[in-house]
Amino acid sequence: MEQKQETLLEIHDLSVSFRMYNSRLGQKDLQVISNLHLRIRPGEIVAVAGSSGSGKSLLASAILGILPANATVKGHVHYRGQELTPQMQRELRGKEIALVPQSVAYLDPLMRVGRQVDGHRRPKPTAQRRKLFRRLELPERTETLYPFQLSGGMARRVLVSTALLTGASLVIADEPTPGMSLEQALEALKMFREMADAGKSVLLITHDIDLAFEFADRVAVFYAGTTVEIAPAADFRTGPAALRHPYSKALWRALPQNGFEPIGGFQPYAGSLPQGCLFAPRCPCATDRCRRETPPIQEVRGGEVRCFHAT
Numbered sequence: 001m002e003q004k005q006e007t008l009l010e011i012h013d014l015s016v017s018f019r020m021y022n023s024r025l026g027q028k029d030l031q032v033i034s035n036l037h038l039r040i041r042p043g044e045i046v047a048v049a050g051s052s053g054s055g056k057s058l059l060a061s062a063i064l065g066i067l068p069a070n071a072t073v074k075g076h077v078h079y080r081g082q083e084l085t086p087q088m089q090r091e092l093r094g095k096e097i098a099l100v101p102q103s104v105a106y107l108d109p110l111m112r113v114g115r116q117v118d119g120h121r122r123p124k125p126t127a128q129r130r131k132l133f134r135r136l137e138l139p140e141r142t143e144t145l146y147p148f149q150l151s152g153g154m155a156r157r158v159l160v161s162t163a164l165l166t167g168a169s170l171v172i173a174d175e176p177t178p179g180m181s182l183e184q185a186l187e188a189l190k191m192f193r194e195m196a197d198a199g200k201s202v203l204l205i206t207h208d209i210d211l212a213f214e215f216a217d218r219v220a221v222f223y224a225g226t227t228v229e230i231a232p233a234a235d236f237r238t239g240p241a242a243l244r245h246p247y248s249k250a251l252w253r254a255l256p257q258n259g260f261e262p263i264g265g266f267q268p269y270a271g272s273l274p275q276g277c278l279f280a281p282r283c284p285c286a287t288d289r290c291r292r293e294t295p296p297i298q299e300v301r302g303g304e305v306r307c308f309h310a311t
Contacts, residue, residue: 007078008170008201009040009063014075016055016062016225029072032270033058033225036075037297037304040170045192045202047212047233049251050222051267056205057102058225060172063203064099065089079170094119098168102175102205104155107147114143117162125165132161135191137184153179160188164195171195174205189215210255213237221248224268224278231303244305246283277307285309 016033033055040046048056061067063077065086077084079092093099108116118124133142136157147155156179163171173192177185185208192202193215206212212219216233228245235242239258240249253261265282268274276293280286290308300310 006041007039008042008080009038009203010076010078011036011038011059011063012076013037014059014062014077015073016058016067017072017074018068019070019072030271031225031273033062034273035226035294036222037227038220038230040201040203042169042201043196043199044217045196045204045215046230047204047206047209047216047219048222049206049209049212049219053224053267053269054222055225056222057174059222060099060174060203060205063089063172064093064097066093094166094168096168097170097172098163098166100159100163100171100173100176104147104150104152104159106159107155109147111146112143113145113147113150113158117143117158117165119162119165121165129161129165132164132191135187136161137187151179153181153184156180157184157188160191164191168200170201170203172203172205175207176204177206177208177211185211209236209251210257221245221251223247224273225270226278227297227304227306228279229303229305229307231305235303244300244303244310245279245307246285247279 014033014036015031017029017031020028020030022028036055036059050056062073067073079088117129130140133140138154138157142154150158156176160176176188180188189211192204196202204212204216213233213236218230219233219236220227221229229243229248231243236252240252243249243252250263253259263282268278274281275291277286277290277295280290283290295306295308297304297306
């Protein structure tokens with residue numbers, strides 16, 4: 001599908017660290033995201049894939065300005081061409097930029113579901129809410145329930161409805177489908193696709209990468225807190241020959257339908273990151289240069305990749 005070329009959200013060299021205390025009450029900075037790069041245009045879904053601990057959810061919190069007080073953020077985040085300052089984040093949060101959070105604990109336990117989904121909007125979007133509920137297979141009585149009366153899958157579908165009703169230009173969906181049936185997850189992703197086709201933007205953070213490949217325009221692969229590849233979703237459907245980074249290829253081969261093939265080693269922990277390329281200790285292509293130097297993001301075959309050997 002044809003996409004507009006202007007950029008809604010642009011992230012360059014984003015780093016996030018946390019001030020931590022050790023056993024002797026000394027302080028140190030633990031860097032969990034480094035040199036992260038991402039761009040989202042109007043009218044597209046960008047899926048973010050990667051293993052647990054790769055920085056996907058922290059990216060969402062950094063964009064929205066909801067990191068804890070001991071976090072330090074460096075780098076550049078631009079929204080509609082303007083630097084996204086803390087004041088702008090407060091003004092845009094929940095309006096221009098909406099979040100589908102990973103945790104159902106975001107629901108107020110003392111407020112009925114209908115009131116939470118409607119929020120402070122006037123007039124109340126009751127008809128639109130009920131239409132969304134029907135599409136997501138939520139019974140009409142759901143609006144009268146409290147969060148503790150919902151199953152996990154129902155609560156996630158309520159969170160999806162809340163974000164879709166905001167009319168936001170950018171929706172950040174952080175693991176929106178766990179707990180849903182396949183049919184419900186497909187319907188939720190179809191709704192995100194409809195938003196994008198209407199000119200909105202969706203940042204889809206997910207472990208259900210098989211589904212993401214089918215609905216996203218591009219896929220960003222994260223590893224150990226940084227971006228290693230951003231490629232058209234069609235490349236992931238094609239397979240390793242179309243991909244550029246060794247980790248992206250390994251991620252594809254690790255899918256059950258592709259052989260469930262693991263790779264040796266493990267993703268490094270924040271605080272013990274290797275010098276040079278973060279994937280070098282596990283990479284079959286690594287050279288001495290990879291172990292000394294951090295590769296920059298470069299354009300290769302219509303995608304972006306952080307690898308000296310990408311072709």
